[in-house]
Amino acid sequence: MPQGEGRCARRLLDVTAGKINATIERETPRGRLASGKGAIHRLMNQETIRDFLECDHKRLDALLERAGREPGQIDLAAFGEFRRGLLKHIGMEEKILLPAIQQLRGGEPLPIAAKIRLEHGAIAALLVPSPRPAVLRALKAILAMHNAGEEGLSGVYAECDRIAGAEREAILDRLRQAPEVPAANHVDSDRVEASARRAISRAGFDPELLAD
Numbered sequence: 001m002p003q004g005e006g007r008c009a010r011r012l013l014d015v016t017a018g019k020i021n022a023t024i025e026r027e028t029p030r031g032r033l034a035s036g037k038g039a040i041h042r043l044m045n046q047e048t049i050r051d052f053l054e055c056d057h058k059r060l061d062a063l064l065e066r067a068g069r070e071p072g073q074i075d076l077a078a079f080g081e082f083r084r085g086l087l088k089h090i091g092m093e094e095k096i097l098l099p100a101i102q103q104l105r106g107g108e109p110l111p112i113a114a115k116i117r118l119e120h121g122a123i124a125a126l127l128v129p130s131p132r133p134a135v136l137r138a139l140k141a142i143l144a145m146h147n148a149g150e151e152g153l154s155g156v157y158a159e160c161d162r163i164a165g166a167e168r169e170a171i172l173d174r175l176r177q178a179p180e181v182p183a184a185n186h187v188d189s190d191r192v193e194a195s196a197r198r199a200i201s202r203a204g205f206d207p208e209l210l211a212d
Ligand SMILES: [Fe+2]
Pocket: 090, 093, 116, 120, 146, 150
């Protein structure tokens, strides 16, 4: 099992163990409640920002894969779920994670934050037009590069875990409670297409990725 999947599976186990402990907690005599709560807390504390957001990448990758599985047609339900999830994911990074880390660095943003925001701009611009094979291809290519910079031991998430230190759990709590982002209807026009190409270019990618 690849390392990432192992961590996602562990996360599921931790949450399941938390639920089991919560059940035990309700059923044990008063004297044992404190240790039950401590166990849940320890289990939940094992999760890192990296675990949480890398698992979200995996979930979104699987949805994008499903959306384009049938050649020549798009699974609109899968793409809709992917789009809503990706907008929420970008919101978690831009509205919660990056500002929290900037605050912990005495107001100094991470050097890579500007690049991340530019790449998010390109990704978000690709979510405006209706999905078609070229849009899915461009999203896959950009996400593969973007996510690689966020994942792994030398990625942004691991760096955020190191900087967060004792604040990690508080940041994770905010990420877990992040709101859904309302997704506007798709817009198809030359202007939308041109602005997506500009956003892709600004982020350092080839705008021809969007060519049909
Ligand atoms: Fe990101």
